[in-house]
Amino acid sequence: MNRLAYKFLARGARGPISGFAWPTPTPEGAGEWSPTSPVELCRSGVHACRLADLAYWLHEELWRIELDGDCVEGQDCILAPRGRLLERMDDWSEKGGAQEFARAVRDHALEIIAPHPERARLQGYVDDATCHVANGFLESPALAGLCSAMAVAQAAGGDAIEDAYRRERAWQSAWIVARLKLA
Numbered sequence: 461m462n463r464l465a466y467k468f469l470a471r472g473a474r475g476p477i478s479g480f481a482w483p484t485p486t487p488e489g490a491g492e493w494s495p496t497s498p499v500e501l502c503r504s505g506v507h508a509c510r511l512a513d514l515a516y517w518l519h520e521e522l523w524r525i526e527l528d529g530d531c532v533e534g535q536d537c538i539l540a541p542r543g544r545l546l547e548r549m550d551d552w553s554e555k556g557g558a559q560e561f562a563r564a565v566r567d568h569a570l571e572i573i574a575p576h577p578e579r580a581r582l583q584g585y586v587d588d589a590t591c592h593v594a595n596g597f598l599e600s601p602a603l604a605g606l607c608s609a610m611a612v613a614q615a616a617g618g619d620a621i622e623d624a625y626r627r628e629r630a631w632q633s634a635w636i637v638a639r640l641k642l643a
Contacts, residue, residue: 462526463527464525465509466523466642469522470521471520473523491545493528494544506542508527516536522548522549524547525545525546528541557636563604565605565632566604568628569628572612578615588603
């Protein structure tokens with residue numbers, strides 16, 4: 461059964477962890493299928509994102525991908541025996557979407573911590589996010605997203621930290637979906 465998902469890759473359609481060079485689409489259509497491999501979380505198979513997972517796997521390029529075979533649902537990803545690239549989402553990597561994301565998540569965290577009594581303590585996370593926004597490093601969107609989510613989580617405190625972190629990551633994923641008009 462085929463299923464559409466998304467995958468963040470390093471420049472040149474390379475797996476940031478595996479180093480796998482994904483065959484890219486041609487004018488005739490989708491890229492070639494990746495080799496089939498068993499599905500084991502964090503070990504093998506094609507790891508991809510559902511829309512709600514996007515903020516957990518940020519990288520330089522975002523691709524729409526087709527998955528093939530029996531998919532396994534992970535906490536923040538989906539796995540399949542093989543996949544193929546369909547389309548690079550240029551609004552992310554080539555048209556400023558990634559840097560807009562970095563600014564948006566930083567600003568969202570600032571808005572949330574502004575009324576917090578311990579804002580001074582939380583400001584360090586936002587300052588780190590601001591550094592990544594200002595410098596535009598390759599990993600800026602990912603680090604700005606993480607720093608911002610940590611600020612929001614720490615503002616929640618206590619037993620609410622994990623839930624606040626996940627809610628902020630959901631907000632971040634929804635921002636990407638809206639900005640890039642993903643379906």
